[in-house]
């Protein structure tokens with residue numbers, strides 16, 4: 199069994215409380231006073247209510263605090279082009295290297311449980327579905343004909359197409375931040391281990407809200423931020439490892455209700471999260487109204503049609519890939535510790 203625990207934040211935890219907002223700076227971002235969530239005080243860069251919009255929509259410049267990459271956390275692969283090339287190579291070994299260390303079948307089933315896949319007739323989309331590992335968990339509950347797998351990497355999708363159990367699933371290329379589906383289409387939106395590559399995670403979650411039908415559930419499975427300094431350094435160099443409260447904030451800002459977070463992890467971690475986890479939590483929220491998200495965003499953080507300096511690209515790609523290698527070693531280290539340290543003792 200994978201380790202799991204549920205963390206359901208109090209109603210006020212990540213809520214926007216627009217009445218408390220103070221306008222800061224020229225970009226339309228607003229900073230709320232320090233917010234306490236999960237015992238951690240932290241400032242939030244959040245939205246303000248548009249004074250002109252009839253529907254009082256929430257407006258936010260290129261998304262939230264985590265979308266910006268500070269110099270100390272350049273997150274070299276949290277770019278669409280770099281992620282594309284990263285998976286050009288990783289897709290060759292993905293199922294054999296990544297899943298056994300970071301994303302086991304036990305963990306997947308634990309993580310999908312809050313998505314409530316109770317009927318074979320639910321219409322489900324798996325965004326950033328890659329080689330189809332999570333989709334395999336979905337089709338245990340839902341007819342493959344009702345499932346769509348979308349990813350930006352044709353190389354990952356090619357692996358998915360080879361899987362017998364996924365015959366019948368609609369497999370297509372697309373961008374998580376700009377989904378090619380009409381509003382109010384799916385009963386379930388699932389995305390596992392993809393948000394960390396999105397340049398603008400808030401935009402992706404807003405899209406999740408848009409494509410869901412009223413009463414539908416979104417389930418985003420992703421990393422959690424490390425607390426150990428060395429792990430934090432490599433995480434910050436590689437990609438986005440959000441804090442738990444950031445997921446909740448993104449969901450609530452997108453308009454989701456009943457937002458819940460469940461902690462997951464490989465069983466040999468014995469609950470340790472200080473190195474961060476590439477698959478560390480499953481966050482769910484329910485869409486209670488028809489139509490698009492109440493959140494309005496500014497321009498996209500990354501425009502893939504714009505040319506990128508090849509030297510900058512190569513530097514980011516190589517640095518990100520080297521730093522990612524650290525996270526191949528972490529589960530091996532934790533697995534060895536689990537073998538050595540007597541059961542029941544902390545590791």
Ligand SMILES: C[S@@+](CC[C@H](N)C(=O)[O-])C[C@H]1O[C@@H](n2cnc3c(N)ncnc32)[C@H](O)[C@@H]1O
Nearest residue numbers: 326327328331332350351354373374391392395
């Ligand atoms: C760690 S893999 C996860 C694959 C799969 N969900 C699983 O559970 O094994 C991350 C996937 O996200 C995809 N991805 C990254 N950025 C994306 C984007 N903007 N839109 C769609 N897919 C994206 C990558 O191509 C990759 O296949």
